[in-house]
Amino acid sequence: xxxxxxxxxxxxxxxxxxxxxxxxxxxxxxxxxxxxxxxxxxxxxxxxxxxxxxxxxxxxxxxxxxxxxxxxxxxxxxxxxx
Numbered sequence: 001x002x003x004x005x006x007x008x009x010x011x012x013x014x015x016x017x018x019x020x021x022x023x024x025x026x027x028x029x030x031x032x033x034x035x036x037x038x039x040x041x042x043x044x045x046x047x048x049x050x051x052x053x054x055x056x057x058x059x060x061x062x063x064x065x066x067x068x069x070x071x072x073x074x075x076x077x078x079x080x081x082x
Contacts, residue, residue, distance in 0.1 A: 005029070006029065007022075007023075007024075007029075008023065008024070009021065009022070009023045010022045010023070013059075015061075018059045018061055019037065019038060019059075020035055020036070020037050020057070020059065021035070021036045021037075022034070022035050022036075023036075035057065037057070037059055039080055044060055044061065044062055044063035044065075044081055045058075045060040045062075045063045045065070045079070045080070045081040046058065046059055046060070046079065046080040046081060047060075047076060047078070047079050047080075048076075048077045048078040048079075049071055049074040049075060049076055049077060050074060050075045050077055051070075051071060051073070051074040051075070055077075056071060056074070058071075063081060
């Protein structure tokens with residue numbers, strides 16, 4: 001896994017609607033970071049899940065997409081769509 005440090009803005013993905021923007025909260029990483037996704041009306045399914053001390057945001061392209069095996073027994077904290 002690569003570490004990315006000292007950045008202004010990172011966009012992960014370039015295929016609508018699976019796009020996630022990551023940027024510093026107040027202009028510098030020492031203040032924290034935020035992750036923003038765009039919830040379009042036809043976004044099929046978004047889930048925030050927790051497994052132990054790890055959290056993961058899933059932006060699915062298809063509403064019936066299968067959850068990755070590692071996350072199938074995780075706790076669903078929040079869901080949009082479906």
